[in-house]
Each structure stands twice: as structure tokens, then as C-alpha cells.
Amino acid sequence: MEKVLLKGNEIIGEAAIRSGCKLFFGYPITPSTEVVEYLSKHLPPVGGTVLQAEDEIAAINMCYGAAATGSRVLTASSSPGVSLKQEGISYSAAAELPMVIVNVNRCGPGLGGLGPAQSDYFQSVKGGGHGDYRLIVLAPSTAQELYDFTMQGFDLADQYRNPVMILSDGFLGQTMEPVVLKDRPEAPKVDRDWIIDGAKGRKKRILASYSLTNEIGEANNLRWEAKYKNIQEKEQQWEEFHTEDAEYLLVSYGTTGRICKSTVLNARKKGIKLGLIRPITLWPYPEKAFAPYKDKVKGIVTVELNTGQMIEDVKLSVECKMPVHLYRRQGGMLPTEHEILDYVEDTFNLTAVEEV
Missing domain, CATH: 3.40.50.920 (Rossmann fold)
Incomplete structure (x- = not known):
């Protein structure tokens, strides 16, 4: 462990690297830009890849594809950018793809301003995209929690096969504070028989959210509902x-x-x-x-x-x-x-x- 002084957005990037994240797809937007800047410098030397997509819509769909292979993947944006990701987030939740999504909340509505806000609460916790789905949403309040919750977010995403959002804001993202860079906790053992990694010697696997019949659609929704109820029972956290x-x-x-x-x-x-x-x-x-x-x-x-x-x-x-x-x-x-x-x-x- 070591103690360093970093900006909040940089802390998220460092935590992602130490969590075994190898892929970042995103598009810069203030006040979240330092996440992609930090990872652009520090992720490639450890074998990772950072790709600035043409827009936020492309970025979230790249995350969908990467997560389908079983890779730990991160994207980060701020309020208007997260709005553009909503369709892809809904698809990812339906396909049960683990990923971590960072929203460094800025004030709105519309283009708004760069100051801190909590006006994305409804969008984050009620399922901002279409359909009945939920994100696990973690709300840090300190530099250390930015680090710890990012690590925890990757583990929760894998454990429940569900996207996790880190809901930060412009104050936390831009503030420099000391943080203890803890060692990566042991990742939970999770089922990996769903990932797409080539079908040689086994049956094809398809990750999709489309229901061909209403009966299949209802069965899928009941299964997701049961998963969300399990998360509600086991994962409530507060201070x-x-x-x-x-x-x-x-x-x-x-x-x-x-x-x-x-x-x-x-x-x-x-x-x-x-x-x-x-x-x-x-x-x-x-x-x-x-x-x-x-x-x-x-x-x-x-x-x-x-x-x-x-x-x-x-x-x-x-x-x-x-x-x-x-x-x-x-x-x-x-x-x-x-x-x-x-x-x-x-x-x-x-x-x-x-x-x-």
C-alpha cells in the first residue's frame, strides 16, 4: 500500500487499473476528462487499451462488446454524455454484461454548467434508459471512497452480471486529496460459462436482449426481477x-x-x-x-x-x-x-x- 495525492478522476483511473481493468472506451467531457487522460498514460504500459470513441453512443456499445468477452471494462462521462449512453446501458443490463460506468455529475438540465450537482439521481437509480432494469449505483463522498468503490464496483458487476455506476460529481472529480492505494482484493469467483471467446468444441453462445415471443420476454423479465430483489436484500450500504x-x-x-x-x-x-x-x-x-x-x-x-x-x-x-x-x-x-x-x-x- 502507498499513500499519494491525486485528483478524484485520476483516483478512479488508478483504481480501475489495480482492479484488473484492461479496456477503457469513452469520449472526453468536462468535468470527467481526467479519467480518460490518466488511463491514456497509465493503462497501456500494463497491457491495457484506451480508445477515444467518436461519441458516447459508440463508447458504450464498445463496452458492450468488450464485456461480452469477459474483460473488465470501464467508461466514464458526465451528465449529457451519460444521457447519450442510456440505450446502450439498457442493452447491457438486458444482456447481463458486467461493466463499470462513471458519471461525474455536472449541473443541468441541458448543457448546464460544470459545477457539482446531484440532478442525475433519477437517471441513475430509476433506470435512465428504456425498460425495467436497474444499475447498482455507488455514491462516494471522499477520495478514498472513489478508490474503494471503483474496486468494489468491478467485483459487484462480475458477481451479479450487471452494470455498476459510480456516481461522482464535479467537486469530487476535480478535488485533490490523499488516498491510500490498497492492494487489489481477491476477486469473487464467478461463473464464466456465458462469455463469448470462440465456439470451437462447444455450442455457440449468443448474448442478446431481444425476446422472440412474449412468453420468453416475460420469463426474462421475471428472472431479472428476481436478480434485482436479491441485490436489494444483500447489497444495501450506508453510513x-x-x-x-x-x-x-x-x-x-x-x-x-x-x-x-x-x-x-x-x-x-x-x-x-x-x-x-x-x-x-x-x-x-x-x-x-x-x-x-x-x-x-x-x-x-x-x-x-x-x-x-x-x-x-x-x-x-x-x-x-x-x-x-x-x-x-x-x-x-x-x-x-x-x-x-x-x-x-x-x-x-x-x-x-x-x-x-
């Missing part, structure tokens, strides 16, 4: 911060999740029992995290860089047993810990309680 005696909760992920930790500490100094649930898997959403607090907590505030998207999953998770409010910033603006705390105090009339 709890000062939740043991919390009377109020913040819920936030990624960049705002790390800001909210300072808010919690500031609140505690003022005698406010505030805690934080930070989702790590955005899908499967960690609804189990909320079970102990449904009858204990007086209220929740989700902190998001959008008009309110994750709040819907929070409301479902608590089954409307408590009020859930939203504090948001948009257009690339980040909230401060003090702004968030002011909102919590005003929303739950905590300032007035303290003064009494």
Missing part, C-alpha cells in the same frame, strides 16, 4: 453518523454527505440531537437504515444538489411516519454547513426552543 440518540436526521450522499457531517457536529455543540444517514448504495437504496428510527425521530431533512429527487426514496423508506423536508442548492452551488443547520433550526423551530 450512520451520530444517530444513536438523534431526534432529527439529515439524509445526504456524496459531496453534500460530507458537508452534513460538519452540520451534525455544529448542531451537537448547540445541544441539538442531530444525526446523519449517508446512503452509499443509491440503488439498492438503503431502506434498512431507516427501520430503527421510524418511531424515534421527529423529522428528517434531505440535503440535495437538485430540486428534490432522493427525497422520494426517503419518504418511501420511512413509510410517511415522520415529516421529511428538503434543503437544496442547484446550478453548481454547494451549501455550507451553517446554511443547512439554519434550515434545520427554522424548520423544526429549534432556535425558539433553545431560547426558552
